[in-house]
Amino acid sequence: MESGDRVLDIGCGIGRMAIPLMDVLTGGSYEGFDTSKTMIRWCDRNLSSRRPDFRFTYAPIYNRKYNPFGTIDARDYKFPYPDDEFDFAFATSVFTHLGIEDSTRYLSELSRVLKPGGTALVTCFLLGGSGRPSRTDGLPFNFRYEFGPLRSTDADEPEAAVAFPEDLLLELVESTGLEVDRPISYGRWPEIDRGPDVQDSIVIRKPVGA
Numbered sequence: 130m131e132s133g134d135r136v137l138d139i140g141c142g143i144g145r146m147a148i149p150l151m152d153v154l155t156g157g158s159y160e161g162f163d164t165s166k167t168m169i170r171w172c173d174r175n176l177s178s179r180r181p182d183f184r185f186t187y188a189p190i191y192n193r194k195y196n197p198f199g200t201i202d203a204r205d206y207k208f209p210y211p212d213d214e215f216d217f218a219f220a221t222s223v224f225t226h227l228g229i230e231d232s233t234r235y236l237s238e239l240s241r242v243l244k245p246g247g248t249a250l251v252t253c254f255l256l257g258g259s260g261r262p263s264r265t266d267g268l269p270f271n272f273r274y275e276f277g278p279l280r281s282t283d284a285d286e287p288e289a290a291v292a293f294p295e296d297l298l299l300e301l302v303e304s305t306g307l308e309v310d311r312p313i314s315y316g317r318w319p320e321i322d323r324g325p326d327v328q329d330s331i332v333i334r335k336p337v338g339a
């Protein structure tokens with residue numbers, strides 16, 4: 130990432146990415162959005178107050194876990210930014226809380242708002258493929274329940290922790306015109322249930338000329 134980059138943080142939470150980026154983005158800009166009003170308010174008070182070029186937007190999207198009072202479906206949400214706007218986007222631990230239609234929409238929106246040549250870092254849980262277990266019985270995260278074509282650890286609140294069959298996620302990403310860097314960097318979730326490198330990390334690029 131360069132100091133002049135325009136950065137988007139999808140599901141920015143309480144600024145876990147924004148805070149270290151304050152030292153990096155000296156000439157660029159940062160936009161974060163999240164469906165939690167409380168977290169956005171906290172970021173406004175504690176981060177935008179110090180750095181007005183770091184902007185946080187509340188998105189009134191329904192999420193059973195994070196915003197049960199939301200009025201918009203994630204599958205219909207248009208990111209509030211123009212096309213080809215960002216050099217870099219984060220979605221850390223966000224696709225872990227979305228269903229299949231929401232994820233499809235978010236990847237398509239990511240493709241729209243990234244500049245050609247732009248990059249995104251997405252963390253998630255992947256199943257199957259060459260490097261991940263297909264069955265999770267006895268593991269710290271047991272994705273034992275079906276959630277459409279995805280899997281979840283929780284039958285009553287599937288958005289608590291969602292996993293994607295790896296092939297399906299790669300297909301979805303590529304169907305939006307984006308490309309996935311290989312090899313994928315796999316996290317440690319089959320062994321541990323917390324820590325910075327628990328989730329799988331995917332680097333996604335929007336091809337130049339797209």
Ligand SMILES: C[S@@+](CC[C@H](N)C(=O)[O-])C[C@H]1O[C@@H](n2cnc3c(N)ncnc32)[C@H](O)[C@@H]1O
Nearest residue numbers: 140141142145163164165190192195203221222
């Ligand atoms: C586990 S937290 C991760 C927060 C942050 N990205 C981080 O890495 O610290 C998941 C975040 O996603 C947000 N979220 C859930 N559904 C969302 C949606 N449809 N659009 C945007 N944010 C969403 C939640 O409010 C929450 O802040």
